[in-house]
Every structure is written in C-alpha cells, then in structure tokens.
Amino acid sequence: MLRRALVCLIVLIGFSLSVTYSEEKMRLAILPFSNVSESTDFGWLSTGIPESLTFSLSSIHNISLVERIQLESILEEQELSLSDLADESSAVSVGNLSGADTLLVGSFQITGNRVLIALRFTDVSSGEVLTDKTLRIEGELEEIFTLYKNLSYGIIEKFQVQITPAEIVRLEDQSEITESLKAYEYFTLGKNQYYKESEEGYEEAAGYLQKAVAEDNEFGLAYAYLSLSYQKMALLRGQSGRGGYSEYVEKASEYIIPAREYGEGIAQVHKILAEVLYLKGDVIQAGRDVQKSLYLNPMDVETWLIKWRIKGKGNPEHPDLLRALSLDPESAEIHITLGKAYARKSFFPEALFHFTKAFDRDPRNIALHYGFAEVYQDMG
Structure with missing residues (x-):
C-alpha cells in the first residue's frame, strides 16, 4: 500500500x-x-x-x-x-x-x-x-x-x-504481464492469430499460447487466452455439428485454474474468464469475475459489454450497456450490440440508427450486414 x-x-x-x-x-x-x-x-x-x-x-x-x-x-x-x-x-x-x-x-x-x-x-x-x-x-x-x-x-x-x-x-x-521476453513473443503471435476470429485462427493461437506458458508457467494472461481460444473453437465446432466440441470444452476448463491462480488481480484475466464461463453457461461465476474485473478497471468497455450479456437480459436500455456507450460513443461493437438488442424488441428505427452509426465506423463488419438484413426483412 x-x-x-x-x-x-x-x-x-x-x-x-x-x-x-x-x-x-x-x-x-x-x-x-x-x-x-x-x-x-x-x-x-x-x-x-x-x-x-x-x-x-x-x-x-x-x-x-x-x-x-x-x-x-x-x-x-x-x-x-x-x-x-x-x-x-x-x-x-x-x-x-x-x-x-x-x-x-x-x-x-x-x-x-x-x-x-x-x-x-x-x-x-x-x-x-x-x-x-x-x-x-x-x-x-x-x-x-x-x-x-x-x-x-x-x-x-x-x-x-x-x-x-x-x-x-x-x-x-498491469505494466508487466510476464518476465520472459520469449513468452511475450509467443503471446503476441498467439494474439495475432486469435484476432482472425476463425477456427483456424483460434487453433493457431492456442499453439502459440501453449509455447508462451511453456516459457513462463506463471503467465496468467496467456492461460486465460488459451482457455478462451479453446472455448471459441468448441462453439464453432458445436455450431457446425462437427466432432471435437466436448474435447475443446474440457481444454477450456483445464486452463481456467492456472489462469485464475497466476492472473489473480489482473483485470483482463478476470474479464476473459468471465467471457469463458458465460459461454460455458456458468453465469454465477462469470458474474463474479466480471465484477472483479470492473473493480480493478472500471473503464474497460468490453467488460461492461460482457457484464450486460451476463446480467442485462437483452435490454438495450440496461445501465451496463449504456455505461459502455458512455465510455466509447464511437464503438462499432457497442452500436451493433444496441442495434441487435433493439431489433429483438421490434424497435426498428432505433435498431437502424445504431446499425448506421456502426456502419460509419466499420462498414465491412459481417454481423452488421446481417443485422441490417434481418431488420429490413422483419419490417417487411
């Protein structure tokens, strides 16, 4: 202190x-x-x-x-x-x-x-x-x-x-995430693959992140991204109906333990664990982790979005979602989230307003174009 x-x-x-x-x-x-x-x-x-x-x-x-x-x-x-x-x-x-x-x-x-x-x-x-x-x-x-x-x-x-x-x-x-430069290199390469948001990308990310924790077996943030990468792979496998879903879910669960042990007190680790646990259906523990992440860093927009997904029940006017918007009014992701939430409630003018705001920032976003299409289809 x-x-x-x-x-x-x-x-x-x-x-x-x-x-x-x-x-x-x-x-x-x-x-x-x-x-x-x-x-x-x-x-x-x-x-x-x-x-x-x-x-x-x-x-x-x-x-x-x-x-x-x-x-x-x-x-x-x-x-x-x-x-x-x-x-x-x-x-x-x-x-x-x-x-x-x-x-x-x-x-x-x-x-x-x-x-x-x-x-x-x-x-x-x-x-x-x-x-x-x-x-x-x-x-x-x-x-x-x-x-x-x-x-x-x-x-x-x-x-x-x-x-x-x-x-x-x-x-x-949060100035130092690992003491190993080599672990940091593998972690960065893994994050590069993770951002491709594809099954191949998540698999490549997991490979690099495995190397990162081999270099530094107390690298909490790398364990957290390992867990999230496997959970994302499990979801994609489940959606496509192919095998491997249970195997990837098990791997995601395996890395939660070291992530929590070595990443305790790191806001981003708790944020990632909240997302993993939410995707796994454990909303109670997910809620605890997201709350801890916000306690450590109340300015993180993504964490407020995760909290809204856990507790907001799809309400576009929920305080958590509005808090995220107040922190970053220009975020395409937030406006897409708001657009989808309003569309589900058949508030189409509000949905189109937020989709248009998102389009100004990220016109190639696939989820955004699906959102536009669904709204216009529902409007007849």
Missing part, C-alpha cells in the same frame, strides 16, 4: 496531472509499428508494442482507444500495408475512418540487445504532425515492459491527459 501511495505521489508531482475527469476524451488510434531494424527477428513487435500500449492505456478514463479489430478491418478494406502507413495521407485516412481524433504511428529499431521506440502523433482533422508531441525511448529489450509504462506516462504528459491516483495504480499494476 505504501509503495502504491508513493507511486501516485511521485507521478502526480512529476507530471502535474489533475485528478478529475475531463468532459472531452482523447480518441486515439494506435497503428501497427514499423520495424526499421536490419533484422526481421523481432517483427512481432509491430503488433506487440501497440497491443501493450493499448493494454496500459485502457484503464485511463480520458483516453478512448479505437478497437484493434476495427483498425485491422480498415487496413484490409483500404488495402494498406505497414509500409503504406509511412505516408501521412494514408495514415490520416485510416484515422478518419476509425473516428479517431489523434493517430499514433510508431517505429522500433533493435540493435544488439537494445531497442529504440519512436512515437509520432498526427491530428486527424488537420493532417498535421504534432511535432511537439513526439516521443522516443531507448532501453534494454529485457526491460521492454518498463519502456511501455514510461511511454504510457509520456503520452499522458504530452497530451495533458487528466488522470486519477487510482488509474496510476492500475497502470503500474
């Missing part, structure tokens, strides 16, 4: 940060980083760095982060590669489509056992590079999580983001 109090005091003095919430949020899109090293051995950091920064900053109320899935959808739709993002106009186009007001484009360079990370910010509305906000940090690869934490504080300071002592404590507590 004393350490946390000192951390809060030092950061508050060092950065001169307010402890109240602002009415205006910074909406930030963090794009994949460019590898400017001579070697491609650490290419996985292209997604590992933005993923970790997103993880760190997700607990800050006054920073709203564009979802990774939405960004990847935009990059695919615009047929843009990492090299294309070096062009300012292409990057700004991505920012506009994502609804961000600020764009973070970064790069990293590995030399020996040291890493240099550079961050460049662009104002999306003007297309102007914010030269006074540029950040650079260098250090040992083995200390990369400390570098991430310092970059997070740097972003907060540069943009004068108001932050509370509780948020500082959360940022400190």
